[in-house]
Amino acid sequence: MTTPIFTESDLRAAIDRELPGVRADLERLVRIPGIAFDGFDHSHVERSAEAVAELLRDCSLDVRIVRSGGQPAVIGTRPAPPGAPTVLLYAHHDVQPVGDLALWESDPFEPVERNGRLYGRGAADDKAGIMAHVAALRAFGDALPVGVVLFIEGEEEYGSDSLEQLLSEHRDVLAADVMVIADSGNWDVGVPALTTSLRGLVNCFVEVRTGSHAVHSGMFGGAVPDALTALSRLIATLHDEAGDVAVAGLVSDGGTTVDYPEDRLRQEAGMVDGVSLIGTGRLTERIWLKPTMSVLGIDAPPTTGAPNALVPVAKAKLSMRLPAGQDPKRAYAALVEHLEKNAPWGARVTVTFEHDGNPISIDATGPMFDAARDAFRTAWDGVDPVDMGVGGSIPFIATFQEMFPDAAILVTGVEDPDSRAHGPNESLHLGEFARVCLAEALLLAKVAEAGAEPAR
Incomplete structure (x- = not known):
C-alpha cells in the first residue's frame, strides 16, 4: 500500500474546510463543566468523556473509555499503514474550577466570541488541544498517513493521580514513535513555539498555632501573638529582599538566550503601575529556570464580621515551582526545615504535603523535532518557532519520558500569553487556533515522510 502524499495546499484547503465544524464541536465541549476536583458534580466529567469518544469514533478510530480509580480517559486508535510510524496525540478534557463568577465577563460555560477570541473555561486549556487533534484527523479523512493513538485524559487539572496506572495498564496500546502533548502554548500571537522545559512543583499547607482558642485583642494584645501575624512573618522569610526564594538547598537550572521584554511581561501579567518585578537574572530565567514560592491562599477570618479577637490558628497554601535538576522530595524537605526553623515567637508550625511533580527537560534535536519546526514555520507563514521554557508544570x-524513552516527545499547544488559562475570562485566539490545526496536519504528513523506524 502506498501512503498518499499531501501537499501544503491540500492540507491548507482541508483545514479551511473543516474549521467551521471543528469550532462548533469545540463550543459544544466548552459547554460541559467537566471539573474533576472534589466537591464538583463528576457526572459532567463523564459527559465530557462521552462527547470526546463520539468525536473520535466519527474519525474512524477504535475508541474506549478507560479509568483506573480516577476520572475517565478516552483512548482512540487507528493502525498505521504498512511501514509508517505511529503518533500519540495527547490532550485533556477536564477543566479548572471557574472561581469567582463575578470576575467573568460572560458565562464561563457558554462560549462567546469577542474581538477574535473565543471565551470560556477550557476554550484554550485544553479542549482546543483536543479539537486540534480532531481537525488534523478530519483533514486527512480515510487517507491518514500515520498510525494514531489519541489519549485524552480526564483529570489533568486535578493532578493526574491515576495517570501512571493508566499508562501502565495500556502501555502496549499507547506506545508510539512520536508523542504530541498539546497542553502548552506559543511564544506570542504570531510566533509558534516548542516547549522544551517545564518546572516541577510542590504544593503544601503550613499551619501556625499560637493559642488553643481566640482571646480578647484588647485584654491580651501586646503580650500574646496572634497566629495571623505569626504566619505573615513566617511567609515573609521565604524570599530575600530582592524577591529570590530564600529556602536553602534549592537549585536553579542553566541560562537561556530568549529575552522577554519587561514591558510585555508587565502587560501580559496585568501588573499594576508602580509594582516592581521580583527576583534577579534574565526574566526568562526567573520564570522558567529558577525556583519560585507563591502563597495560593490563606484560611483566616474574613474581614467582614471579624471580631476583636486574637486569632489562635492560621493556615496558608504554599506552592513551589522547581527547575530541572531539582528533586521535588528534597525541595519539600528543605521547605519544611525552613518553616520550622523560622517559626516566630515559638509558634507551633505544622506542614502538610499535598502533591508534587517532577520538572522536565527535553533534548529537542532529531528528525521529528525538525519536522515539527518545519510544520510550524509553514503554518505561521515563515515565522521561525521559538524553543521556550514554561514556568508551569506538566508533571x-x-x-511519558520514563515509560517511552525512545519516543520523540513534542510539547505543543494552543495558548498564547493572553489566554488566561486557569483564570477568569480564559480565551482562545481563533486565528492562532487555525494555525495550530494546520501545523498539526502538516506535522503528521512530515512524520510520515520521515518514515521513522518503530520505537516499540
Whole structure:
C-alpha cells in the first residue's frame, strides 16, 4: 500500500474546510463543566468523556473509555499503514474550577466570541488541544498517513493521580514513535513555539498555632501573638529582599538566550503601575529556570464580621515551582526545615504535603523535532518557532519520558500569553487556533515522510 502524499495546499484547503465544524464541536465541549476536583458534580466529567469518544469514533478510530480509580480517559486508535510510524496525540478534557463568577465577563460555560477570541473555561486549556487533534484527523479523512493513538485524559487539572496506572495498564496500546502533548502554548500571537522545559512543583499547607482558642485583642494584645501575624512573618522569610526564594538547598537550572521584554511581561501579567518585578537574572530565567514560592491562599477570618479577637490558628497554601535538576522530595524537605526553623515567637508550625511533580527537560534535536519546526514555520507563514521554557508544570511528561524513552516527545499547544488559562475570562485566539490545526496536519504528513523506524 502506498501512503498518499499531501501537499501544503491540500492540507491548507482541508483545514479551511473543516474549521467551521471543528469550532462548533469545540463550543459544544466548552459547554460541559467537566471539573474533576472534589466537591464538583463528576457526572459532567463523564459527559465530557462521552462527547470526546463520539468525536473520535466519527474519525474512524477504535475508541474506549478507560479509568483506573480516577476520572475517565478516552483512548482512540487507528493502525498505521504498512511501514509508517505511529503518533500519540495527547490532550485533556477536564477543566479548572471557574472561581469567582463575578470576575467573568460572560458565562464561563457558554462560549462567546469577542474581538477574535473565543471565551470560556477550557476554550484554550485544553479542549482546543483536543479539537486540534480532531481537525488534523478530519483533514486527512480515510487517507491518514500515520498510525494514531489519541489519549485524552480526564483529570489533568486535578493532578493526574491515576495517570501512571493508566499508562501502565495500556502501555502496549499507547506506545508510539512520536508523542504530541498539546497542553502548552506559543511564544506570542504570531510566533509558534516548542516547549522544551517545564518546572516541577510542590504544593503544601503550613499551619501556625499560637493559642488553643481566640482571646480578647484588647485584654491580651501586646503580650500574646496572634497566629495571623505569626504566619505573615513566617511567609515573609521565604524570599530575600530582592524577591529570590530564600529556602536553602534549592537549585536553579542553566541560562537561556530568549529575552522577554519587561514591558510585555508587565502587560501580559496585568501588573499594576508602580509594582516592581521580583527576583534577579534574565526574566526568562526567573520564570522558567529558577525556583519560585507563591502563597495560593490563606484560611483566616474574613474581614467582614471579624471580631476583636486574637486569632489562635492560621493556615496558608504554599506552592513551589522547581527547575530541572531539582528533586521535588528534597525541595519539600528543605521547605519544611525552613518553616520550622523560622517559626516566630515559638509558634507551633505544622506542614502538610499535598502533591508534587517532577520538572522536565527535553533534548529537542532529531528528525521529528525538525519536522515539527518545519510544520510550524509553514503554518505561521515563515515565522521561525521559538524553543521556550514554561514556568508551569506538566508533571506527567516525565512519566511519558520514563515509560517511552525512545519516543520523540513534542510539547505543543494552543495558548498564547493572553489566554488566561486557569483564570477568569480564559480565551482562545481563533486565528492562532487555525494555525495550530494546520501545523498539526502538516506535522503528521512530515512524520510520515520521515518514515521513522518503530520505537516499540
